[in-house]
Amino acid sequence: MTSQVTTVEPGVPADSQWPLWEVFTQEQQGAPHEHAGSVHAVDAEHALQNARDVYGRRREAISIWVVPTEVITASTPEDVGPFFDPANDKAYRHPQFYKVPRGVRVF
Amino acid sequence: MDQQTRADFFQYLLRLGDDRLVLGHRLSEWCGHAPILEEDIALANIALDLIGQANLILQLAGQVEEAGRDQDALAYLREATDYRNALLVELPNGDFGVTIVREFLFSAHATLLLEQLQRSANAELAGIAAKAYKESRYHTRHSGEWVIRLGDGTEESHVRIQRALDELWRYTGELFESDALEQRLVATGTAVDSSTLRGAWSAQVREVAEAATLTVPPDAVWQRGGRQGRHTEHLGRMLAEMQIVARSFPGAKW
Numbered sequence: 001m002t003s004q005v006t007t008v009e010p011g012v013p014a015d016s017q018w019p020l021w022e023v024f025t026q027e028q029q030g031a032p033h034e035h036a037g038s039v040h041a042v043d044a045e046h047a048l049q050n051a052r053d054v055y056g057r058r059r060e061a062i063s064i065w066v067v068p069t070e071v072i073t074a075s076t077p078e079d080v081g082p083f084f085d086p087a088n089d090k091a092y093r094h095p096q097f098y099k100v101p102r103g104v105r106v107f
Numbered sequence: 108m109d110q111q112t113r114a115d116f117f118q119y120l121l122r123l124g125d126d127r128l129v130l131g132h133r134l135s136e137w138c139g140h141a142p143i144l145e146e147d148i149a150l151a152n153i154a155l156d157l158i159g160q161a162n163l164i165l166q167l168a169g170q171v172e173e174a175g176r177d178q179d180a181l182a183y184l185r186e187a188t189d190y191r192n193a194l195l196v197e198l199p200n201g202d203f204g205v206t207i208v209r210e211f212l213f214s215a216h217a218t219l220l221l222e223q224l225q226r227s228a229n230a231e232l233a234g235i236a237a238k239a240y241k242e243s244r245y246h247t248r249h250s251g252e253w254v255i256r257l258g259d260g261t262e263e264s265h266v267r268i269q270r271a272l273d274e275l276w277r278y279t280g281e282l283f284e285s286d287a288l289e290q291r292l293v294a295t296g297t298a299v300d301s302s303t304l305r306g307a308w309s310a311q312v313r314e315v316a317e318a319a320t321l322t323v324p325p326d327a328v329w330q331r332g333g334r335q336g337r338h339t340e341h342l343g344r345m346l347a348e349m350q351i352v353a354r355s356f357p358g359a360k361w
Contacts, residue, residue, distance in 0.1 A: 049248070049249055050149065053145065053148050053149040
């Protein structure tokens with residue numbers, strides 16, 4: 001029995017389903033669009049409808065964005081050290097580091 | 108409301124409610140069987156929308172009838188011959204193509220009908236129509252996009268969608284039939300004259316068919332009888348499954 005080797009190319013989903021889209025929903029006017037999850041879909045309109053059905057059917061959203069997953073560049077677990085650790089010892093990057101002058105406090 | 112009007116309006120509400128109850132149940136049969144998870148949820152959503160509409164319409168029908176029947180009694184304790192849905196909605200689901208084409212043909216009609224029913228002289232029906240109209244517009248969009256995607260898709264999907272359209276076409280005529288009962292309600296501003304919806308419906312169907320590279324079949328002999336209670340063999344079997352729990356445990360609450 002021969003087994004077929006599956007190759008993963010950019011834009012071709014490894015799970016043999018349709019391309020993946022990330023879904024961002026906005027709960028109310030002025031609020032940010034927040035990541036809700038992902039859906040499979042063949043095109044943008046299809047992705048929007050699937051997102052509506054999966055993440056917006058209980059009035060959770062007043063606006064939906066869908067983005068092809070493949071266009072998102074994400075940091076990797078290996079990036080954690082160089083990306084985020086140095087922040088720990090740089091207290092001056094936090095506003096709490098600075099003493100507020102008395103005059104400002106009164107103001 | 109005089110006796111005649113009451114009887115007419117009750118029958119009219121059964122037509123509207125039964126169309127939605129039967130199609131809603133048919134779509135619910137896809138639950139767990141749709142091509143992908145997202146579509147499974149989409150079809151279940153639409154099924155629930157339709158059953159929700161049927162619930163409101165049959166509740167109103169029960170009040171109009173004044174015979175002590177609520178929406179559950181009307182849905183679960185009527186025989187197939189007492190159902191007034193169009194034949195189109197009771198046909199088996201077939202493949203995904205048949206299901207989607209039917210949803211499109213029905214939803215396009217429903218949207219046109221509900222748009223006008225929002226101005227019905229009966230305030231309760233107008234209110235239900237306003238809610239259902241929004242849902243129906245989404246159903247048309249959902250199914251219309253699928254018809255285009257599959258019709259203009261692969262060779263296989265095109266053949267299947269065209270076959271579905273050819274098979275279902277003869278059942279669409281019934282949606283536009285108007286009879287004396289309906290005309291009496293049209294005269295009082297309560298109902299919409301079904302025959303007036305045909306032009307706009309045809310235009311919309313042709314537009315989508317063109318985008319989907321499909322050929323709209325020629326008008327032929329229409330299959331009809333649902334509005335008079337003459338149904339296909341399929342409705343009885345569907346109702347047997349739909350009604351079994353309610354009939355086995357009368358008055359059960361859960």
